[in-house]
Amino acid sequence: METKNKIRVLIAKPGLDGHDKGAKIVALALRDAGYEVIYSGLHQTLDQIMQTAIQEAVDVIGLSIMSGAHLPICEKLINMMKEQGLFDVYLTVGGVIPHQDIPRLKEMGVAEVFPGGTSFEGITTGMNKLFK
């Protein structure tokens, strides 16, 4: 990592889905890779996620979504981030994401997409790229 201070990442689970193994192991992997990781806990509303992101002054919000609702959730959060002036915070998303949805997510402003099966190395490489 090229920045001196640790990059702060909020790993967040929006919505009602409670399958948090993926979110937790990615949190552990990022921590081992030198990031400062904050985990939101389960059943978070987008408002709660925004609040934590602002309070914790994070550099990245990493959403974990398994339910299939990634398109509407990301769109909403991107708008909220713009409204709140979080222009220098990146949004990334991982989980059960079909490949055909990746271009649409990028178009709406998602910085990186990590569909299930992405290796830890793939995730850290993608994240590091954002801060070069």
Add this chain to the structure above:
Amino acid sequence: MGVAKYIKDERGAIKEVIYQSGIKVKPAYGPEDLEKAGFTYEKDLGAPGEYPFTRSLHPQSYRSRAWTTRQYTGFGTPEETNERFKLMIANGQNGLNVAFDLPTQMGYDSDHPLAEGEVGRVGMAIDSLKDFETAFAGIPLDRIGSGLTINAVATIMMAMYQAVAEKLGYSKTQISTTPQNDILKEMIGRGAWIFPVEHGVRLVGDSIEYAVKELPKSNPVSLCGYHIRESGATPAQEIAYAFEIAKAYIDNVTQRGIKPEDFVGRFSFNFNVYGNLWEQIAKFRAARKLWAKMLKNEYGVTEKKKLFLRGLFGGGGSGLTKEQPENNIMRGAYYALGAALSGAQTTALCSFDEAYTIPTPRSALLSLRTLEMLMDEVGLRDTVDPLAGSYFIESLTLEMEEKILEEMKEVQKWGGMVKSISNGFIQRKVSRQAYEFEKGLQSGEYKKVGLNPESKDAMAEKTDVELHEYNEEWAIKSKANLKELRATRNDKEVTSSLKALEKAAKGSDNVMPHLVKCCHAYATVGEMAGVFRDAFGEWDEPEFY
């Protein structure tokens, strides 16, 4: 997730095999291994159908009756689910295993803001008794038993099942339901919890007490090692944690002056089948034996049938891969073979497309056919516990027993399951393990066909899977139904039944009879769960690292 660690020499020969539970496997086993372990037939196995039931719960096992198949089903509105239920029953399935959508599992109505985008997505949307009337129309509830995959609000769904049966002309003594109702495992994995630990356990206790008194054929709790395993636990921990959770529920109910003998026979279990074949078989055999021994020695249970570890051994979700999805068809068949060799009473199999979404009718039927092949074509009904007496299997079963006991002792050392979950010990341990397994898988230390570089296939990557699709119409329909319900039901009855429920929830009365009344009055799931939310508050999840 990987299955076992294989350490090889420079020529590729296997030097060492270590199972996830920590058991090292020798290159060969013989009579000396059993002798060294002090193995005796009477003590460690017993005849099929005899204590400690290592071999089988019943003397004839599959000869007298093939396993019960219960594919996990439910999506969209109650109409769609009812159709799928009928399809599965018409195709020979003899029990239901009902899936609910997330808003229902979390106690929210379809018109709640948090339900947006989730109505009917991963299971059927249930708001009130009206929906159950549609879902179970034409299903013979006196013959077909129903597993209800719901936990935080299991009491509500159990009451609703009784209410729908009564509405459809059956009595509560005729029906058989098995709500999952294992809130402690939700707190370790799967995450569909709402209320704080002690209130969650109290609700489980209420449902057990009620079933003992009012629902003679229902099984109020299905203890799910399954999801604990999916979250990163080893096979030994899967069993150990489920047993320690069972002890927490037993303690709650015995405090009400009910003897274990009077209710433990109603417990059932849900265990996972993915992983190393031999380790799974040893796990199930050891589990049957340990459960019977524990109930007999620690809880003074004497009646034979009440010592049975009954349950569903199946699923295997975490073993499936998104890569090369058709491989999952074969993979599932091997998992099912393990379940059959273990004498599973009831089974279900994850469908090959479940790494993507819930199954299509075609893939759900493929799973059912896979299970039928084992019973009808391959020969698994021929004789009871065909692996008994194998030097390897019996040695492994004994070692598995030791490992399970070790894991249980650790939980006891931490102060029991309620405490271990409240302060996050178990969650941290299991998440850490999941991370280590995943690292091992990515580094190639654990092998998984279709994931490791040598089995990656550029063609297969492009395979299209026909997927079950989410339909936005379901939410619109559910919301419209709900609106109509709220306009047409008897508000007075709703209010008074909810008031009575509130009083019971805040006091110590059993909530179940009140819930049945609320259901009959067409109170909604969100309203009933709302009463609990007000009375109990919500759980504050401990830090996981």
